[in-house]
Amino acid sequence: MDMQNPPAPETVALLDGIRAFVDPAHVRTDPDSLLNYGRDWTRFYTPNPLAVVLPDSIEQVQQLVRYANDHQLALVPSGGRTGLSGAAVACQGELVVSLERMNRILDFDPIDRSVTCQAGVVTEVLQNFARDHDLYYPVDFASRGSSQIGGNIATNAGGIKVIRYGLTRDWVTGLKVVTGRGDLLDLNGGLIKNASGYDLRHLFIGSEGTLGIIVEATLKLTRPLREPSVMVLGVPDLDSVMSLYHAFRSQLELSAFEFFSELALRHVLKKGLHRPFDGETPYYALLEFDNPEQASTDEALALFERGAEEGWLVDGVISQSETQAKELWRLREDISESIAEHLPYKNDVAVRIAKAPAFLAEADALLAQQYPDFEVLWYGHIGDGNLHINILKPAAMEHRTFIHKCEAVNDLLFQALQRHGGSISAEHGVGLTKKPYLHYTRSATEVGYLRAIKQAFDPNGILNPGKIFDR
Amino acid sequence: MKILVAVKRVVDYNVKVRAKADGTGVETANVKMSMNPFDEIAVEEAVRLQEAGKAKEIVAVSLGVAACQDTIRTALAMGADRGVLVETDAELQPLAVAKLLKAVADQEKPDLIILGKQAIDDDANQTGQMLAALLGWAQGTFASKLEFVADALNVTREVDGGLETVALKLPAVITADLRLNEPRFVKLPNIMKAKKKPLAVLKPTDLGVDVTPRLVTLKVQEPPKRQAGVKVDSVTTLVDKLHNEAHVI
Numbered sequence: 001m002d003m004q005n006p007p008a009p010e011t012v013a014l015l016d017g018i019r020a021f022v023d024p025a026h027v028r029t030d031p032d033s034l035l036n037y038g039r040d041w042t043r044f045y046t047p048n049p050l051a052v053v054l055p056d057s058i059e060q061v062q063q064l065v066r067y068a069n070d071h072q073l074a075l076v077p078s079g080g081r082t083g084l085s086g087a088a089v090a091c092q093g094e095l096v097v098s099l100e101r102m103n104r105i106l107d108f109d110p111i112d113r114s115v116t117c118q119a120g121v122v123t124e125v126l127q128n129f130a131r132d133h134d135l136y137y138p139v140d141f142a143s144r145g146s147s148q149i150g151g152n153i154a155t156n157a158g159g160i161k162v163i164r165y166g167l168t169r170d171w172v173t174g175l176k177v178v179t180g181r182g183d184l185l186d187l188n189g190g191l192i193k194n195a196s197g198y199d200l201r202h203l204f205i206g207s208e209g210t211l212g213i214i215v216e217a218t219l220k221l222t223r224p225l226r227e228p229s230v231m232v233l234g235v236p237d238l239d240s241v242m243s244l245y246h247a248f249r250s251q252l253e254l255s256a257f258e259f260f261s262e263l264a265l266r267h268v269l270k271k272g273l274h275r276p277f278d279g280e281t282p283y284y285a286l287l288e289f290d291n292p293e294q295a296s297t298d299e300a301l302a303l304f305e306r307g308a309e310e311g312w313l314v315d316g317v318i319s320q321s322e323t324q325a326k327e328l329w330r331l332r333e334d335i336s337e338s339i340a341e342h343l344p345y346k347n348d349v350a351v352r353i354a355k356a357p358a359f360l361a362e363a364d365a366l367l368a369q370q371y372p373d374f375e376v377l378w379y380g381h382i383g384d385g386n387l388h389i390n391i392l393k394p395a396a397m398e399h400r401t402f403i404h405k406c407e408a409v410n411d412l413l414f415q416a417l418q419r420h421g422g423s424i425s426a427e428h429g430v431g432l433t434k435k436p437y438l439h440y441t442r443s444a445t446e447v448g449y450l451r452a453i454k455q456a457f458d459p460n461g462i463l464n465p466g467k468i469f470d471r
Numbered sequence: 472m473k474i475l476v477a478v479k480r481v482v483d484y485n486v487k488v489r490a491k492a493d494g495t496g497v498e499t500a501n502v503k504m505s506m507n508p509f510d511e512i513a514v515e516e517a518v519r520l521q522e523a524g525k526a527k528e529i530v531a532v533s534l535g536v537a538a539c540q541d542t543i544r545t546a547l548a549m550g551a552d553r554g555v556l557v558e559t560d561a562e563l564q565p566l567a568v569a570k571l572l573k574a575v576a577d578q579e580k581p582d583l584i585i586l587g588k589q590a591i592d593d594d595a596n597q598t599g600q601m602l603a604a605l606l607g608w609a610q611g612t613f614a615s616k617l618e619f620v621a622d623a624l625n626v627t628r629e630v631d632g633g634l635e636t637v638a639l640k641l642p643a644v645i646t647a648d649l650r651l652n653e654p655r656f657v658k659l660p661n662i663m664k665a666k667k668k669p670l671a672v673l674k675p676t677d678l679g680v681d682v683t684p685r686l687v688t689l690k691v692q693e694p695p696k697r698q699a700g701v702k703v704d705s706v707t708t709l710v711d712k713l714h715n716e717a718h719v720i
Contacts, residue, residue, distance in 0.1 A: 131487075227503045231659070276656055297662075304659045317656035320545045321505035322485035324656060 007050075014071060015051050018095075021063045026054040026101065037096040040083040041143075042433060043343060044403055049076070049090035056101045058176065058184060058215045064097060065213065066182040068462045076464055077209035079151025080122065082143035084346055087155065087208040087431030087467050094465075097213060099150050105129055106216070114173060114190055116218045119150025126219070136224035138165035142333040150214040156206035158427035160333070163383035164255040165222070167427070169205045174218030177204050180211065180458025190218040203453060208429050209464040211457040225255060229291040230325040231300065233307070233316040234281030235259070238360045240312035241285050245353075245383055247306065248287055251299050256288035257383030258332045264377040264390075267338040268331055276317045276331060285313075285382075286332050288325075335379055342392035343399060344377070345406035346433075349417055350426030353385040359420040360387070363413060367391075370409045386426040389413075407436075414440040430468045438469060472526045472641075474517045475581035476551060477572055478533050479507040480542040481592040494690045497592070506542045509587025511549075512647040515654040516617060517585055518550035525619060528552050530579055534563055534571050540670060547665035548657045554670035555579075559682060561675075565593075567682040569601035574678035576606060581642065583624070588613050588646040599646035609639040612646040 007015070007029060019027050028034075029051045038047025050073075055061050068075050074094040081088045090096045103120035113135060117126060123137075124144040130137040139152060141159030151157075153175070157168045165171075174190040187201040188194055204212055235241050241259050248254060262280050269275060276284070291297055300318070307313040319325035351359045367376050371391060380387040393402045414424055414437050424430075424437045438447065447469055454461075461471050482488055483503040491498050506514075520526040531546035533539040534557045543554035557571050576584060589596035603610035611617075611626030615634065618625040623638040629648050675682045703709045713720045 226501065232656075274653065277658055301659060301663055305663070308660075316659040318659055318662065320548075320657050321508075321511075322483045322503060323505075323508065326485070328656065 011050060014073070017071070018051075018053060018064065018067060021067075022053055022055055022060055026056070028052045028054070037078055037081070037098055038090040040081040040086060040088040041340075042084060042086045042089065042431075044399060045086055045089045045091045045432065047089065047091060048093060049096045050093045052078075052096040052098060054098045054101045058178065061097070061178045061213055061215055062182050062184060064095075065178050065180065065462070068095065069180075069182060069460050072460065073462060074465050075213070075462055077150070077154065077213045079119070079148035079154065080143065080146040081151075082147045083151070083155060083431065084348070084428040085425065085431030085433045087429050087464065088151070089432060092466070099148065099213075099215070102215065103148075108133065112190065113221045114218055115221060116174070116190070116216065117149060118216055119148060119153075119214045121149045123147045123149065123152060130221045131224065133221075134224070135221040137171070137219065137221055139168050139171060142336060149217055149219070153205050153214050153217055154207060154209050155429045156427070158381065158384065158386065160256050160258065160329075160381065162381060162386075163257055164253070169202065171220045172201065172205055172217055173220055174216075175201045175204055175214060176216035177212040177214050180460070180463045184215075185212070203457075206429070208431060208467050210454060210467055211463065213463070225290045227291045228255060228288050228322075228325060229297065229300070230319040230328045231285075231287045231304075231316055232276040232328050232331065233285045233287070233304070234277065234279070234314040235283040235285050235312065236281060236314060238283060238364070239357055240307075241283055241382060242353075242357045243310065243312045244285055244307055247312075248289075248300075248303055249383070251303055252287075252289045252296060254287055254289050254383065256286065256381075258286040258380070259382045260284050260286070260332055260335060260379035261377060263375060264335045264339075264379045265331060267377070268334045271334060271338045273327070273330055273334065276328060277315050279315060281314045283378075284331070286328065288329075332379065335377070336388075336390075339377065339390060339392060342375075342395075343402070344390040344392050345403060346428070347389040347391075347410070347413065347424075348380075348426050348428040349387055349389065349413075349422055349424060351385045351387075351417065351420050351422035353383070355420045355422070356382065356385050356387070359416065359422060362416045362420075363387075363389070366412055366416060367409070370412065371405075374405075381426075384426070385422075410437060432467060435467070435469060472520070472582045473528045473530070473579070474520065474526045475572075475576060475579055475584045476510070476514050476517045476529060476531050476546060477568075477584070477586040477598070478510040478514060478531055478542050478546050479587070479590045479592075480504050480533065480535060480539045481507045481590055484508055484591060490691045490693045494692055496688070496691050504538070504541075506545050507587050507590045507592075509589060509591070509647055509649070511587075511654040512649070512651050513585040513587050513645075514546045514549050514551060515652045516645075516647060517583075518655075519652065520583075520617075521550065526583075530555060530581065532557070532572065532575050534559070534568055536560055540672075543670055544662075544665050545657065547668045547670070548661045549655065550661070551668075553668055556670065556672045557675060557678065558672050559675050561682050562684050563682055564684050564686055565595045565597035566601055566685060567680070568598045569605055570680045571675060571678060571682065572598070572602050573605045574680050575673075576602075578678075583641060583643055583645065584608075585645045585647060588648050599644055603644040606642070606644065609641075609643040610646075611637055611639050611643060613648040614645050615648050615650040617645065617651070 037052040038049040076090040078098040099120040102118035107116040375392040483505040529551040531551040616627035
């Protein structure tokens with residue numbers, strides 16, 4: 001459908017059928033909605049949804065799914081659309097199903113320390129809700145203000161506290177899902193222990209909207225960190241980053257261990273932030289640890305001294321207040337946003353931590369050789385073995401050409417990754433961008449089982465078709 | 472030139488402050504405490520003056536419980552040379568603080584005293600002014616810029632109508648406003664150095680100051696909860712609500 005022209009009569013009829021059970025005001029076809037709901041944070045697909053529907057109840061979601069089955073309509077479940085792999089992109093006339101109106105927190109149990117909410121609750125709203133009850137929802141990342149719980153679950157979102165708290169998967173104790181058949185499944189019911197057969201909940205976590213539409217979730221909460229301290233260390237090389245990780249992790253309970261390169265830092269400095277200390281180092285490590293006692297500061301200082309003696313670090317700062325802790329975090333967290341204008345090509349790979357130095361060295365050499373003219377930025381959650389590689393588009397280069405050049409090197413990069421037993425997607429998901437490379441991480445036999453699962457939950461293939469793998 | 476900087480230990484700016492259930496004060500148990508942000512700016516300014524060769528020595532002073540030593544150590548790590556803690560568990564009100572600081576100033580004989588314009592816990596904004604009066608020194612409050620011109624210190628002040636610049640003769644008292652500077656991060660090697668810097672501990676009685684509170688706190692309570700906003704569906708409804716409910720137009 002051309003977004004500029006009025007919809008064809010058969011489209012009008014199709015949408016009128018939906019308007020019979022969803023408030024017509026929430027079945028949208030205006031160009032702004034089609035553009036905004038048709039894309040995520042990847043910016044190289046042309047959004048082209050048929051329409052955007054915003055249901056406000058589980059029943060409406062079920063009706064929509066059944067209607068889609070009856071009319072062979074493709075649905076794209078939609079959360080905050082902050083994804084980076086195109087899983088929420090609607091570029092082939094799909095119907096976008098936005099959960100944003102289903103944004104209520106339904107239940108809170110201080111004894112269970114759990115909260116039940118609708119899928120459209122924004123991550124930060126949930127985090128603040130927990131904080132108001134002296135609790136903590138620890139899955140956290142820079143897009144917290146836009147991303148939604150349903151989307152977090154559908155992508156098994158990770159973020160900056162994984163080293164201590166794990167992924168979204170570790171916090172979901174219950175799920176309500178409308179499957180591709182239109183059935184409502186109530187999975188695990190908030191239980192900690194439940195050994196009664198297959199745990200389907202975990203199939204939907206990370207399914208990228210291809211098996212069902214997540215409509216409700218029960219999430220665990222935990223105690224907040226009491227006095228998190230943040231250190232930023234200046235590091236001469238990638239090997240030293242790993243040495244520091246090993247040394248600090250063996251002595252302190254780290255809640256984050258991130259790294260970024262000087263090249264990446266320069267982009268956030270352009271946005272008005274200050275250097276952590278005078279002087280440049282090729283890499284920086286950001287560590288966070290809970291620091292309620294003086295003992296952990298002393299331990300951190302001793303480790304710093306040792307790092308200096310070993311030559312693993314050149315300099316470093318430590319936060320003296322929460323304000324400073326937040327300022328230091330911004331040096332890492334703001335990178336992604338600060339480079340957005342350069343339309344970066346993003347790779348988000350994972351290796352076992354022990355394999356990280358060898359893979360890094362190989363990948364670094366490969367990228368330097370293949371992209372002599374491109375600016376390549378490294379940063380990531382190195383404590384999780386998760387590296388973000390961002391290649392910035394030279395201003396003069398046409399976007400398509402740039403993407404093709406980047407994709408050409410992907411095969412070499414992923415071959416290296418395969419040799420080190422890594423994954424082509426650590427936390428961004430497969431969506432559209434990584435679909436051609438899935439075979440580097442999953443065997444054909446395994447993908448066969450994935451297809452069989454898809455077939456069981458979504459026999460007509462109406463849910464997010466073409467994402468993760470082709471039919 | 473010798474500079475005295477006053478630093479206060481307060482509930483961290485990012486902590487959501489809660490009133491104690493019995494209304495006697497603010498909950499501080501298990502709450503993150505940090506240096507008053509305006510005092511951080513004061514320390515930074517002193518350190519910059521020292522780095523510019525204007526100041527020879529910086530003494531950081533804090534008044535209060537033993538844990539205020541942590542706050543002084545932060546100032547020492549930022550660049551102050553030594554610390555003085557006047558230790559007391561008593562509640563210290565601005566006049567008592569000003570008297571204690573005057574007593575310390577009488578001993579230390581600084582040329583310049585820099586304080587935050589106010590502390591973010593009680594927001595009193597009185598100590599600097601009272602201290603200048605007790606000492607009989609010039610005062611430059613709400614400073615956003617300091618500049619030495621010949622033997623005068625030009626202080627740019629943020630006032631309601633804009634900026635005002637006053638020329639002070641030393642000795643003087645300066646209170647730091649938000650835009651005076653942006654404090655640096657504390658380097659880890661400097662934290663280690665700060666541990667070895669001298670920190671003297673005195674009692675109010677050593678200084679001959681009576682810190683007994685003059686004011687009585689009747690009750691501390693949280694502000695009433697704000698009503699959640701509502702979305703309206705038309706301009707007419709909005710105008711109607713602004714007129715008939717909010718009474719603002």
